[in-house]
Amino acid sequence: MLTEPVTDVVCASCYTPNTLQISIFGRYAHVYWVPFFPIGKISVSECEHCRQVLEGKQMPEALKAKVAQVKAHAKIPFWHFAGLILIAVAIVVSFVFNYVNHQHTTAYVAQPQVGDVYHVRTDSAYSLLKVAAVHGNSVELLANDYQTDNLSRLNEIDKPENYAEEPFDLTPLDLQIMLQKEQIVKVERD
Ligand SMILES: [Zn+2]
Known part of the structure; x- marks a missing residue:
């Protein structure tokens, strides 16, 4: 005023x-x-x-x-823009967060480690793959037997008893292709 x-x-x-x-x-x-x-x-x-x-x-x-x-x-007064400023800040923060997550995911997929858990997207659901072993040109993965329709609920199915006993093999190239197709959306590493 x-x-x-x-x-x-x-x-x-x-x-x-x-x-x-x-x-x-x-x-x-x-x-x-x-x-x-x-x-x-x-x-x-x-x-x-x-x-x-x-x-x-x-x-x-x-x-x-x-x-x-x-x-x-x-x-x-700038505070008349407070709502717009808040939204702009939220957009920037989520953009940075996504960028950092993507950088981590790319780096982890390039160098798999035993215990890595991949968040994978199939046609209409989400599930998990766990890295069981890493060899020169293959990665042994254990598929999770469960799926969710919501990315944020994947942690609920991440239990040792939910994973298959027999692993299957993928090559590092397979993993790169899955990453490019955004079938691997995130990698968790302890
Ligand atoms: Zn007067």
């Missing part, structure tokens, strides 16, 4: 000179009381002498011209 005295305009009610002041209020849209973005400014004039208060449209032309001048340098 900004309040400034007005010179050269006489009060329209009591005709006293130099008694008017203009206040500019920023309005903002909000979601659950968090300001999201500014949606314009409201102007109000008040006479110090007779206390007459006028809102934007009620003001005489001379006063409207003064309001336009004051509005021009009434800055919008």
